[in-house]
Structure formats: structure tokens, C-alpha cells
Amino acid sequence: MIPRDxxxxxRLARTEGVGPITYRRLMRRYGSAAAALDALPALARAGGxxxxxxxxxxxxxxxEIDRLGQMGAHLRFIDVEGYPALLALLEDxxxxxxxxxxxxxxxxxxxxxxxxxNASANGQRIAxxxxxxxxxxxxxxxxxxxxxxxxAAHLGALPTGRTVAVIAGGLDCPYPPENTDLxxxxxxxxxxxxxxxxxxxxxxxxxxxRNRIIAxxxxxxxxxxxxxRSGSLITARLAQxxxxxxxxxxxxxLDPRARGANDLLRQGAHLTESAADVLDxxxxxxxxxxxxxxxxxxxxxxxxxSAPDSFLEPPENVPSTAPEGPIPHAQVLDLxxxxxxPVDDLVRxxxxxxxxxxxxxxxxxxxxxxxxxPGNRVxxxxxxxx
Amino acid sequence: MIPRDxxxxxRLARTEGVGPITYRRLMRRYGSAAAALDALPALARAGGxxxxxxxxxxxxxxxEIDRLGQMGAHLRFIDVEGYPALLALLEDxxxxxxxxxxxxxxxxxxxxxxxxxNASANGQRIAxxxxxxxxxxxxxxxxxxxxxxxxAAHLGALPTGRTVAVIAGGLDCPYPPENTDLxxxxxxxxxxxxxxxxxxxxxxxxxxxRNRIIAxxxxxxxxxxxxxRSGSLITARLAQxxxxxxxxxxxxxLDPRARGANDLLRQGAHLTESAADVLDxxxxxxxxxxxxxxxxxxxxxxxxxSAPDSFLEPPENVPSTAPEGPIPHAQVLDLxxxxxxPVDDLVRxxxxxxxxxxxxxxxxxxxxxxxxxPGNRVxxxxxxxx
Numbered sequence: 001m002i003p004r005d006x007x008x009x010x011r012l013a014r015t016e017g018v019g020p021i022t023y024r025r026l027m028r029r030y031g032s033a034a035a036a037l038d039a040l041p042a043l044a045r046a047g048g049x050x051x052x053x054x055x056x057x058x059x060x061x062x063x064e065i066d067r068l069g070q071m072g073a074h075l076r077f078i079d080v081e082g083y084p085a086l087l088a089l090l091e092d093x094x095x096x097x098x099x100x101x102x103x104x105x106x107x108x109x110x111x112x113x114x115x116x117x118n119a120s121a122n123g124q125r126i127a128x129x130x131x132x133x134x135x136x137x138x139x140x141x142x143x144x145x146x147x148x149x150x151x152a153a154h155l156g157a158l159p160t161g162r163t164v165a166v167i168a169g170g171l172d173c174p175y176p177p178e179n180t181d182l183x184x185x186x187x188x189x190x191x192x193x194x195x196x197x198x199x200x201x202x203x204x205x206x207x208x209x210r211n212r213i214i215a216x217x218x219x220x221x222x223x224x225x226x227x228x229r230s231g232s233l234i235t236a237r238l239a240q241x242x243x244x245x246x247x248x249x250x251x252x253x254l255d256p257r258a259r260g261a262n263d264l265l266r267q268g269a270h271l272t273e274s275a276a277d278v279l280d281x282x283x284x285x286x287x288x289x290x291x292x293x294x295x296x297x298x299x300x301x302x303x304x305x306s307a308p309d310s311f312l313e314p315p316e317n318v319p320s321t322a323p324e325g326p327i328p329h330a331q332v333l334d335l336x337x338x339x340x341x342p343v344d345d346l347v348r349x350x351x352x353x354x355x356x357x358x359x360x361x362x363x364x365x366x367x368x369x370x371x372x373x374p375g376n377r378v379x380x381x382x383x384x385x386x
Numbered sequence: 387m388i389p390r391d392x393x394x395x396x397r398l399a400r401t402e403g404v405g406p407i408t409y410r411r412l413m414r415r416y417g418s419a420a421a422a423l424d425a426l427p428a429l430a431r432a433g434g435x436x437x438x439x440x441x442x443x444x445x446x447x448x449x450e451i452d453r454l455g456q457m458g459a460h461l462r463f464i465d466v467e468g469y470p471a472l473l474a475l476l477e478d479x480x481x482x483x484x485x486x487x488x489x490x491x492x493x494x495x496x497x498x499x500x501x502x503x504n505a506s507a508n509g510q511r512i513a514x515x516x517x518x519x520x521x522x523x524x525x526x527x528x529x530x531x532x533x534x535x536x537x538a539a540h541l542g543a544l545p546t547g548r549t550v551a552v553i554a555g556g557l558d559c560p561y562p563p564e565n566t567d568l569x570x571x572x573x574x575x576x577x578x579x580x581x582x583x584x585x586x587x588x589x590x591x592x593x594x595x596r597n598r599i600i601a602x603x604x605x606x607x608x609x610x611x612x613x614x615r616s617g618s619l620i621t622a623r624l625a626q627x628x629x630x631x632x633x634x635x636x637x638x639x640l641d642p643r644a645r646g647a648n649d650l651l652r653q654g655a656h657l658t659e660s661a662a663d664v665l666d667x668x669x670x671x672x673x674x675x676x677x678x679x680x681x682x683x684x685x686x687x688x689x690x691x692s693a694p695d696s697f698l699e700p701p702e703n704v705p706s707t708a709p710e711g712p713i714p715h716a717q718v719l720d721l722x723x724x725x726x727x728p729v730d731d732l733v734r735x736x737x738x739x740x741x742x743x744x745x746x747x748x749x750x751x752x753x754x755x756x757x758x759x760p761g762n763r764v765x766x767x768x769x770x771x772x
Contacts, residue, residue: 122640250636250648253659254508262636266657273639273648 003080007061008033013095014197015040015055020092021372022365024078029362040366047360047367048329064198072187073171074103086110087216090242091374094195094213100171101191105162110140111247111278112214112239114232115149115224116257123149123225123257126249128156130222133275135161139282142166142218144210145179145186149224149232154186163190164217168202168210170194175202193217211235219283220245222272226260233260236269241374245283247272328352328360333380336370340377389466394419396447399481400583401426402439406478407758408751410464415748426752433746433753434715450584458573459557460489472496473602476628477760480581480599484557487577491548496526497633497664498600498625500618501535501610502643509535509611509643512635514542516608519661521547525668528552528604530596531565531572535610535618540572549576550603554588554596556580561588579603597621605669606631608658612646619646622655627760631669633658714738714746719766722756726763 003009012033013023018040026036041052068075076083078095084106087093099106113131115123127149131141135157143150145165157163165186167175171194174180186192195213196206211231215221215238223246226232236246246269251258265271270281328350335341335349343361347354361378364370371379389395398419399409404426412422427438454461462469462483470492473479485492499517501509517527517539527543529536531551543549551572553561557580560566572578581599582592597617601607601624609632612618626632632655637644651657656667714736721727721735729747733740747764750756757765 122638126639249639250644250651250657251638252508252641252644253512253635255638258636258638259659262657262659265636265651266663271636271648271652273645277652 002075003077005033006065006075007058008037009077010061010096011055011058012036016053017366017368019372020095023095025362043363044366047363047369049367053366067198068098071100071171073098073100076103084217090212090216092212093216098171098194099191100187103191105140105164105191106217108140110142110218112142112218112221113153113224114143114221114235115226116230117146117148119148119225120257124152127152127224130275131156132160134278135163137275137279140164142214144214145183147176151179151182154182158185158189164193166193166210166213168206170196170198170200172198173201207231208234212238215239215242215244218244220247222247222278223261223264224249225257227257228259230260236264245281247278328356329364332357332360332364333369336378336380338380338382340373340379343376343378388461389463391419392451392461393444393447394423395463396482397441397444398422401441403752403754405758406481409481411748429749430752433749433755435753439752453584454484457486457557459484459486462489470603476598476602478598479602484580485577486557486573489577491526491550491577492603494526496528496604498528498604498607499539499610500529500607500621501612502616502618503532503534505534505611506643510538513538513610516661517542518546520664521549523661523665526550528600530600531569533562537565537568540568544571544575550579552579552596552599554592556582556584556586558584559587593617594620598624601625601628601630604630606633608633608664609647609650610635611643613643614645616646622650631667633664714742715750718743718746718750719755722764722766724766724768726759726765729762729764
């Protein structure tokens with residue numbers, strides 16, 4: 001369902017300095033995207049920035065929405081009906097995603113298959129077989145359409161069931177180029193999901209954002225052939241933080257491409273040789289069990305998702321510049337560093353109220369001075385972004 | 387230390403129908419091997435056998451002891467000083483073992499490396515490297531001197547530390563023949579352990595007995611490349627039943643030689659890529675910690691080890707034929723089948739006292755009608771063994 005203020009939501013989501021967490025806070029604080037957009041210049045000014053954060057022009061957004069419609073893409077807005085329920089549980093769930101194909105698949109029980117781009121022939125064969133078996137068992141197979149394991153997973157699932165590709169760039173920028181035809185086939189038979197605007201060619205910073213969407217959509221992540229410190233392990237960590245199950249395919253200690261998966265096994269991932277290892281250890285999907293009772297969500301509630309918002313409720317009680325004047329900003333900046341600090345610690349070490357600190361953080365973020373991170377943490381940005 | 391009645395102990399241990407568990411019971415019941423040997427004919431008769439169980443001639447035993455001495459072999463008798471402490475914890479620990487080389491190694495912290503005889507070149511390389519690292523770290527590396535992983539483990543440990551080979555046949559019958567030189571080197575630099583009499587060429591039934599000695603000597607067992615239903619998995623199961631740690635080297639699902647090790651990982655074995663995975667998960671050795679407090683032995687006390695003996699204490703109170711006459715034997719035989727039955731269940735379902743049932747079982751075993759198994763279980767033998 002597309003809300004009437006879709007354009008405003010799009011603009012707010014794409015405003016400089018407004019990340020997914022801040023988007024959700026601004027929406028709750030101001031009640032609508034339009035009201036939040038109106039408030040942004042004053043907030044950023046209070047944070048020490050002298051120009052208003054840049055938002056896309058309404059006309060440009062309208063044209064993009066039109067074009068997405070022509071491509072047959074569906075839009076899903078966070079906290080609006082139709083947004084995938086599992087994905088919405090992520091603290092930094094994307095404010096809006098574009099879905100080409102069958103968007104209903106995103107609310108079906110799904111598992112992700114991820115792994116190395118440089119996977120061996122055996123690794124790709126394992127991914128393809130696992131994907132085919134899991135899809136045949138009725139699970140949606142989610143992956144990132146990269147070379148290697150990702151492509152093998154999509155190719156394995158296409159003939160036996162349904163598959164979803166989450167891409168790092170815009171829907172009109174298939175990457176890598178050789179997977180252009182694969183993306184078309186997935187859009188026809190499954191679904192392709194993008195957070196980035198049309199015209200975005202994926203860059204390094206887009207891949208972790210793609211990975212969090214993959215982790216957010218699924219009940220569990222299967223890792224096939226992942227080296228240590230690889231992107232697949234980032235997806236695995238994000239999935240674990242979101243309370244999803246982890247599965248890993250073992251490999252020989254002599255194969256460096258197996259190190260990451262073996263590490264995950266050491267940390268308690270389910271050893272996976274065939275689809276049965278996944279199916280035997282699958283949590284219940286909320287659509288079947290009710291979110292409250294499912295073990296996945298008992299475990300998965302991200303820390304601090306509601307706590308910071310409760311500081312802001314009722315929003316009207318918190319002036320956008322705290323009564324103490326500009327001092328909280330200076331003290332907050334003083335207490336922060338470039339590695340993430342829990343907001344709770346910050347509040348404890350500040351002489352100001354939690355509400356004043358939270359308001360200052362929002363303003364500092366919009367001014368490009370700090371960054372809000374999942375897990376109710378905040379970090380100093382190295383240099384102002386403007 | 388060789389007890390003065392070594393010949394009698396040897397003869398009792400090698401008497402037809404006297405397995406390791408029965409050996410220990412007879413020794414406790416009669417106080418000496420000579421007294422047990424004297425009692426055997428009457429016990430077997432009470433069990434329904436009309437000839438005395440066969441024992442080796444004293445002269446033959448004396449000659450074997452002489453010959454073992456000439457080979458430089460040491461004898462270790464169960465429940466006599468010098469017998470390896472960890473091995474003695476097994477309910478079915480061998481009554482006597484012959485050790486060529488440094489018998490003190492058997493009381494040092496040790497791990498076993500076991501795996502397939504048909505191991506791949508990679509599997510053998512992994513075994514050799516692991517063994518070299520573990521031996522260099524001061525652990526005694528125990529294996530079975532078979533082809534493949536066993537031989538690689540011994541070869542890996544020889545240059546960096548100490549290794550012990552447990553063989554299935556007699557000390558004078560190296561097997562497989564191509565490992566004759568390896569056995570000589572291990573006897574010189576480490577130790578070779580045999581339970582079977584001199585002159586025994588190993589047969590299929592000897593290998594599970596060899597495997598239990600390997601499991602009994604070590605703090606843990608590392609499984610490298612074991613197919614499903616392989617002998618290495620029997621060693622792993624015996625080690626687990628004895629409360630020892632299990633380690634397994636992962637492998638690709640496409641390699642059938644990795645199935646067994648992957649199964650062990652699924653069941654909770656420590657994933658092992660290098661010696662650090664073993665060293666980081668090693669229980670304390672009783673020689674350093676005291677048996678009572680070590681977690682290994684809190685967990686490892688085999689069920690029923692002391693219970694059946696307590697039924698027999700004090701032995702003098704239990705007549706070798708129970709006052710009820712021959713009836714317990716018939717009822718016991720009636721209640722048993724060829725699959726193992728717990729002795730506790732048998733006692734509950736019998737109208738006779740536990741002591742009478744235990745006495746009947748001993749007699750039936752010596753008569754070749756039943757078999758006593760670890761875990762305080764007993765099974766009917768398919769046909770009388772005489």
C-alpha cells in the first residue's frame with residue numbers, strides 16, 4: 001500500500017544526514033514526513049550546521065515513483081501496511097524499498113544463502129543444490145545476486161521454487177553486469193528488492209546495507225564458503241544480531257574459503273550438509289505463530305529499539321533546543337568518539353536529562369556531526385559531512 | 387610393577403568366557419587370580435556347562451612372559467600399581483597389557499588421532515600436521531597404527547614429541563605389514579601397547595577392543611576423515627561414553643569421507659582446524675588435578691561400574707549356587723535376549739535377590755550362555771560357545 005504522502009516519505013528518507021534509524025524517530029516525533037521535513041532546518045541549525053540538510057526535489061521523487069511504476073515495481077514503506085514484517089523488526093530497517101516482481105514473497109518463510117564471490121566449483125554446486133532443495137521445500141531463497149555463491153543460489157532455486165534477490169544498487173542497475181539476465185528472470189519468477197534510488201551503481205558502502213536487508217528478510221542465513229572477514233560473515237553477524245538462525249556449510253581446514261563458515265560452526269551455527277539440516281532447525285515464521293510467541297522474536301528484539309523513542313514520547317515535551325541552551329551539544333560531542341558509544345552510557349555521564357541528550361543527538365546527526373547506529377549507539381563522525 | 391601371581395592373572399584373563407568385566411569381578415569376589423581359577427569349574431557347572439572353561443597352560447604363560455621380557459616389554463595389570471590411571475576408569479579395561487617402549491607415557495596427558503584407512507592425501511596431511519603440533523605442545527599422540535590417518539598421526543608426532551601406538555594383534559605381529567618399521571620406531575621413541583597374546587594376527591573382532599584402549603588412554607579423541615559407520619566413529623563413541631572430549635575436523639559435504647566427522651560436529655564435538663582447537667578445549671589430566679575434581683571424571687564414571695560389584699560385597703555371603711537352587715538361571719535366561727538388557731531391569735523383573743541374580747549371571751557367563759557388557763548390561767549368547 002502506497003501512502004498518500006509517499007513523496008514526502010521518500011524525500012525525508014533521502015535527506016542528507018537522515019539514516020534509517022533517524023527516519024523512524026523523526027516520523028514518530030513529528031507524526032508525518034512533511035512535518036519532519038519542515039523541522040529539519042531548525043534541528044540542523046541547533047546542531048551547529050548553518051545550511052539546511054539537502055533533500056531531493058519533489059519533482060525528482062515524483063518522476064522516480066512514476067518510473068518505478070512503469071517498471072512494475074511495488075513500493076513498501078516502513079510502518080505502513082505491506083512492509084515485510086520480519087524486515088520491520090530491524091532497528092535500521094530501510095524506510096522504503098522498491099520491489100520488482102511478487103512483493104508478497106517478502107512475507108513468506110525465507111532463508112538466505114550467502115557466500116564467497118570467488119567460490120569454488122564445489123561451493124557453487126553445494127549452494128545450487130541446497131537452494132533447489134530449500135525452494136522445493138517451500139522456503140523462499142534470498143540472496144544478493146553477487147557472483148559465485150549468490151548467483152548459484154538463485155539459479156538453484158529458480159527451477160524448483162521461489163527466490164528473492166536483494167541488490168545493492170538501483171533496480172535499473174544490475175550488478176555485476178553478467179547477472180543482468182538473471183535479475184530479469186528473478187523479477188519475473190520471484191522478486192528483486194532495492195533500497196537505493198534508481199540510477200545508483202552500487203559502490204562498496206552499499207553492500208553492507210544490502211546485507212542487512214538480506215538478514216532482515218529471513219528466518220536464517222546459510223553461509224557457504226566464506227573466507228574470514230568476508231561480506232558473508234557481515235550478513236551472518238547482522239542476522240545473528242537480529243536473532244535469526246545461522247547455518248554454515250563445513251569445509252576442509254586446508255581450504256581458506258572454508259575458514260569463515262568453520263568459524264561460525266565453532267560459534268554455534270547449525271552444521272549444514274543438506275536442506276534437512278536447515279529445515280530441522282528452522283524457527284517458526286511470525287505469520288504462522290504470532291510475533292510475540294515465536295522464539296525468533298523473543299530473542300530477536302534489538303536492544304534499544306523502543307528505549308530511545310520512549311525518551312522522545314511525548315515529543316511535544318522536548319523542545320528542539322533544550323532549555324539549558326547549546327551546552328548539551330558541546331558536552332555530548334566531548335563525550336563521544338569515532339568508535340560507537342551506547343547512548344545509555346552517554347546519558348549517565350552527562351549532566352543533562354535523557355530527553356535533552358536525545359534531542360541534542362538528533363540535531364547533531366542532522367548537522368552531520370554524529371551517526372546513530374543500531375543497538376542504541378552513537379558515534380562521532382570524523383569530519384562534518386558538509 | 388609385576389605382581390608375584392602374574393602368571394595366574396594372565397591365565398584368568400585368558401580363560402574362555404572371562405571377559406575384562408568378569409575378570410575384575412572374579413578378582414574382587416575371590417581375592418586372587420588363583421582362587422578365581424580354582425572356583426571356575428564349579429561356577430561354570432552351576433551355569434549349566436559340563437566341562438571346565440579352558441585356561442592356558444601355566445607353562446605357556448610363563449614362556450610368553452619370558453619372551454615379552456626379552457622383547458623389552460613391560461606388563462601392566464589392572465588394579466595393580468603402574469596401570470594407566472585413565473585406562474583403569476574403563477569398565478572393561480584390559481586385565482593386562484604389554485607395553486614395548488616407555489610405559490610411563492601412558493600416564494601422561496594424551497589425545498588420540500583417529501580416522502579413515504582410506505584417507506585422502508589432504509586428510510593425511512591434516513593428521514600429520516595436527517599430530518606434530520599436539521606432540522610439540524607436550525601431549526602424547528595416541529593412535530592405532532592403521533593405514534591412512536593413524537600412520538600419518540604417528541609419523542607427524544615422532545619428530546616433535548611422543549607417540550603411542552595401540553595395536554590389535556600381538557606385539558610380535560605388526561599390522562599392516564608395511565607399518566613394521568613404523569612400529570619399531572614407535573617402540574624405540576614412544577610406546578606400543580598390545581592386549582592380545584604374542585602370536586596373535588589381528589582379526590576383525592580385535593579392532594573394537596583396540597579402539598576401546600585408545601579411547602581409554604586419552605583425554606580426548608580427534609577424528610579426521612571418518613566415513614559414516616567407520617571404526618573411527620566407534621572409537622569416538624567409546625571415548626564419549628567414557629566421558630572423554632571429542633574433536634572433529636570438518637570437511638566438505640561433497641566428500642563422503644567427511645560425513646562421520648561432520649556428524650560428530652553436529653553432535654557437539656569441538657570443531658578442529660588446528661592444534662589450538664584441541665588445546666583450548668582440553669580437560670585437566672587427573673595426574674594434575676585429582677580424579678575426583680576433574681570435570682572429565684565427574685562426567686566419565688561409567689554407569690554400573692561399582693553397582694554390580696556392590697551386589698557381590700562381601701563375596702562370602704553369596705553362595706556360588708543360590709539357596710533357591712538352579713531356578714534363577716532358568717528365569718534369567720528366560721528374561722534375556724540377544725540385544726543387551728540392563729542388569730537393573732533384569733533384577734527388577736526377577737523374583738530373586740540382586741545377589742542371586744548376579745551370581746547366576748556370573749555362572750551363566752562362565753558357562754558361555756550370556757555375555758556381560760559395559761554399562762552394566764547383559765546379553766544372551768546366540769548359541770553356547772562350547
